[in-house]
Amino acid sequence: MIAASFVSLFESTGTFYAAARYGSATPVPPSIISRGSGWVGVATFLNGMFGSVTGSTASVENAGLLALTRVGSRRVIQISAGFMILFSVLGKFGALFASVPLPIIAALYCVFFGYVSSAGLGFLQFCNLNNFRTKFVLGFSFFLGISIPQYFSEYYHVKHASTNPRWLNDMVTVFCMSHTTVAALVAFILDLTLSREDNAAASNDSGLQWWEKFTLYNADVRNSEFYALPCRLNELFPAL
Structure with missing residues (x-):
């Protein structure tokens, strides 16, 4: 449960930024990330309590579909959710969509992902890619994000599948088999620990000067248009 929550947190955060990018919204303020991650955690807890096979996370596929269709309206998601509930109740309609051949679904996933x-690579335009520190952080995190999950999926998971304690092996396997989680965690640690020449250069190299004006929710009037909750829910769950 804990490992799945961490994996869901990393993947959902990347999806939030990608959806904002393709929806022509302002960069997501940290308070909105915290609010979304909190609700993902609540949903993951409910999934575990009710014995759901799959966990809850922000849909990466929907972010790719947003880029493909260029439709960033909440009404589309609301109508789609209504259709999903309808199809789950009426089995014949659900069977119709379940009969779509897997190669077609795989082709769509290739486009979405x-x-x-x-979208994630596009954010690198704000970094100084001529800086060797930035190059090392990016290259090392990408490499470990590919190699570590491959090791755990081909070797560790097979060899230690029945080793006690089973719960610890499951946590390690779930956490380390996620490419996004491993790459993000490695890049985060390296960015905090590797020394910089001075603060001004660090701000220019990492692009922090571009993000600073979007760190507060009230700093940009457009944030209310993009990230306000419907039905006056902002009064119960305010974004600071």
């Missing part, structure tokens, strides 16, 4: 990946 490609868009989301390109």
Whole structure:
């Protein structure tokens, strides 16, 4: 449960930024990330309590679909949720969509995940890619994000599948088999620990000067348009 929550947190955070990017919204303020991550955690807790096979996370596929269709309206998600509930109740309609061949679904996923990946790479334009520190952090995190999950999926998970304690092996496996989680965690640790020449250069190299004006929710009047909750829920769950 804990490992799944961490994995869901990393993947959901990346999806939030990708959706904001393709929806032509302002960069997501930290308070909105915290609010969204909190609700993802509540949903994951409910999934574990009710014995759900799959966990809850922000849909990477929907972020890619947003880039493909260029439709960033909440009404589309609300109508889609209504159709999903209807199809789950009426089995014939659900069987119709379940009969879609898997190669077609795989082709769509290639497009969706490609868009989301390109959104993440697009944020590198704000960094100084000529700086060797930045190059090391990016290259090392990408490499470990690919190699560590591959090791755990091909070797560790097979060899230690029945080793006690089973719960500890499951936590390590879930956490380390997520490419996004491993790469993000390695990059986060390296960015905090590697020394910089001076603060001004660090701000220019990492692009922090571009993000500073979006750190507060009330710093930009457009944030209320993009991130305000419907039905006056902002009064119960305010964003600071």
